[in-house]
Amino acid sequence: MSKVILENFKEIQLAIPDHVKLVAVSKTKPIEAIQVLHDAGQRIFGENRVQELVEKHELLPEDIKWHLIGHLQRNKVKYIAPFVDMIHSIDSERLLDEVNSQAEKNNRKIKVLLQFFIATEETKFGFDWNEINELFSIRNPEIFESIEFCGVMGMASFSNNQNQVRNEFKKLKQIFDQLKQTYFSSSSSFLEISMGMSGDYQMAIDEGSTMIRVGSSLFGSR
Ligand SMILES: *Cc1c(COP(=O)(O)O)cnc(C)c1O
Numbered sequence: 001m002s003k004v005i006l007e008n009f010k011e012i013q014l015a016i017p018d019h020v021k022l023v024a025v026s027k028t029k030p031i032e033a034i035q036v037l038h039d040a041g042q043r044i045f046g047e048n049r050v051q052e053l054v055e056k057h058e059l060l061p062e063d064i065k066w067h068l069i070g071h072l073q074r075n076k077v078k079y080i081a082p083f084v085d086m087i088h089s090i091d092s093e094r095l096l097d098e099v100n101s102q103a104e105k106n107n108r109k110i111k112v113l114l115q116f117f118i119a120t121e122e123t124k125f126g127f128d129w130n131e132i133n134e135l136f137s138i139r140n141p142e143i144f145e146s147i148e149f150c151g152v153m154g155m156a157s158f159s160n161n162q163n164q165v166r167n168e169f170k171k172l173k174q175i176f177d178q179l180k181q182t183y184f185s186s187s188s189s190f191l192e193i194s195m196g197m198s199g200d201y202q203m204a205i206d207e208g209s210t211m212i213r214v215g216s217s218l219f220g221s222r
Contacts, residue, residue, distance in 0.1 A: 151192030
């Protein structure tokens with residue numbers, strides 16, 4: 001198992017440019033598989049469920065940067081607030097408030113990405129431009145003192161239509177540019193566009209991704 005994982009890891013490292021960060025999506029995968037990649041130098045791991053994230057954090061090395069990439073319920077923020085490195089899935093004002101308040105309680109800043117709805121499937125989460133514009137025009141991002149806004153995240157449609165997926169990536173890049181210009185022009189941390197998964201990370205990078213979230217191409221299918 002570990003040989004294949006390491007081969008996959010090398011292949012992906014070769015395929016992505018230096019400015020693109022790899023989030024190794026380890027959901028449902030055992031501790032041993034994560035340890036293999038950690039030993040090979042990978043430090044950012046992504047999980048989509050809070051309980052699994054908390055359990056793995058307790059068992060694995062302290063220098064891992066844990067990213068929460070899946071939908072987050074407000075009542076669970078407190079469990080990850082002490083240690084989570086970045087939350088990719090901020091999709092409502094109330095969630096943002098809760099993360100800010102839990103970060104403050106833990107005397108730290110939490111890095112977040114604003115998730116945008118770019119797909120056609122109703123099952124996916126995220127803001128649209130009007131919502132975020134309305135929120136920040138009333139409450140400037142600086143109000144959230146324990147939050148470090150690092151950029152945006154999006155999930156493209158689950159589709160074989162390459163054109164459609166490409167257009168969704170383009171849309172997220174546009175939103176990022178617009179947000180940066182309007183609300184984060186003086187920010188030194190608003191830099192990341194988290195888009196692209198196993199099936200489409202090459203295209204996502206072409207369209208401006210700075211952070212890809214790769215699970216099955218690394219660890220094998222779930
Ligand atoms: C599972 C997951 C991924 C990784 O998907 P793969 O196709 O296995 O690479 C990326 N992003 C999110 C939000 C996920 O839940």
